[in-house]
Amino acid sequence: MSPEALNSLFSILIGFAFAGALVSGFQVFATRPAGFGLLQQGVAPKTFAAVPFLVFAAPFIIMRNTLRGARLENRRFEFVMMATIIAGFWSMMSGTFFLMTLRATGVLG
Incomplete structure (x- = not known):
């Protein structure tokens, strides 16, 4: 495996782990699962605070x-595959x- 591929894989794994930790921490403190509904609370300071949280928690969600x-809902395979690719790419970026x-x-050194 090339160093670039290994670096990308490591970034994906770190991104998913970080997203999972954020969502789990949110669920412990808020006693409800995190979701994109956090953005639908109108113009409020906690809505703006939810944006950076969701940027990093989105792959898990x-x-x-x-x-x-x-x-x-028995969603089609194509839909599940596309969502997995999107979440993986997002995880790699975060x-x-x-x-x-x-x-x-x-x-880190």
Whole structure:
């Protein structure tokens, strides 16, 4: 496996792990699952605070909603595959940003 492919895989895994940790933390404190409905609360400070949270938590939320919809609503394979690709790409981007931030702060070498 090439170093670039390994780096991309690591970014995807870190992105999904970070998204899962954010959503799990939200669910512990809010006692309800996180979702994109956080943006539908009108113009309020907590709506603006939800945007950065959702930027990093979106891959987990997309996959959770997709897998639940595939089970309950018998969604087509193509829809599930497209949502998985979108969540994976989003996870890679957020994981890359997270790793770059760790490198910039000196946590990673």
